[in-house]
Amino acid sequence: MESRFFIAPEQLEAFEAAARSGSFSAAARSLGKAQSTISGLISNLEIDTGLQLFDRSGREPKLTAQGRALLQDVRALLNSYSRFEAKSRSLNAGLEESLTLAIDESAIDLKQLVRGLDPFYQRYSTVSLNLLHASGDSAAKLVREGSADIGIVLSQGDYPEDFDFRGVGSCSFVLVAGVQHPMAQQSTVSSQDLNNHLHLRISAAGDQGSLPENDLSDRIWYLESYSLFMTLLTAGIGWAFVPLHIAQPHLDAGAITILPTDFQLTPYPHGTDLIWSRRKVLGPAGQSLIDEISQVIAQREGEPA
Incomplete structure (x- = not known):
């Protein structure tokens, strides 16, 4: 032996x-x-x-x-x-072993999020953090089901009674199309023009039409992530309402353009909320994560234009 x-x-x-x-x-x-x-x-x-x-x-x-x-x-x-x-x-000491954060990219600039995650890691390096991509309403669903501890979402008018939330900022949406798109050549774009062309929308799987957009076209493609979404737009396929923090690099590169409309667009800008369930008490790491993310968004909001 x-x-x-x-x-x-x-x-x-x-x-x-x-x-x-x-x-x-x-x-x-x-x-x-x-x-x-x-x-x-x-x-x-x-x-x-x-x-x-x-x-x-x-x-x-x-x-x-x-x-x-x-x-x-x-x-x-x-x-x-x-x-x-x-x-x-x-x-x-009662510190969580792990946390799950469900992120709707529409609601937050990921560069901002990273600025909040870095100090969190420095303070809670033993806590495992799971980051989930959650477009549309799926972040709120994950929190409701207990599959996520915290969600970063576009503000909703009414949350379930067992939800807590913190408003942390806002994000602006812009109406854009690729520079090759026919509407990019027009001096003004009407609602009828939009109806005549393909509309690209972000939604979670099986949850079409989750973003607060008017149905301005009968021709709609639904996508789960902004990666393929922006690839289609820059190729001149379709038009879309896009968060400014996602559109900005492509606007700067001259790949897409903001469409000038002859009508009022609402309800943009849209609020950003952090949400969590009261049924699952957050420990010190969870509370700290909420504070860190809130702080970096507040700093961004307070920066001079």
Whole structure:
């Protein structure tokens, strides 16, 4: 039967510190231990593994080939042990193990979102974050079903009674088409012009017509994501109402243009809300995530035009 041995984290820590610093005395100083303790831990590690990890024939110990072969694995184990300790402390403190965020790209500039996620990660690095693409009403459905903890959505007039929400900003929509589209050549565009051409709309699967748009055309294609959506627009296929934060790069590149209409367009701009269910109490990480996202959106809203 194959024998097994137990390696204490302190042994691995002493080995890694000595390999990194180049001496047992330097390793002892960095770990706040006596040199004899470091020497003993490494000697016991060599006995337990049956390997000579350091060559002690010179003035300072040097890693052997066997020691070099194990060093990266030892560092990986120490990193895993550190993460285990941090997560254990977090769970004991009531911190969530994971959070799921459902994101409607129409409601928020993803660059803004990243600015909120970075400080969240720096503070809660042990919390696993699941980011879900959720166009149209699907973000609210995921929160309602308990499949998402927090949703970023376009404001709705009426949320279910068990929902909490926070209004965090607004986003503007613009009516656009590709520069190759026939309407791009017109000085003004009427509602009849729009009715004569293909309308592209974003919606979740099986949930057509979720965005607050007037049915200005009988010819409608529904898409789930803005990737293919914008590819079709820039190719001159169809027209659409698009959030300005998504349209802007394509406007700057001259691939699409804002259509000048001869009628009033409503209800743009549209509000952005963070939503969560009262049935599932958010812990400190969830509350912090809401605060971080709210803060970056508020900063954006407060920037001078």
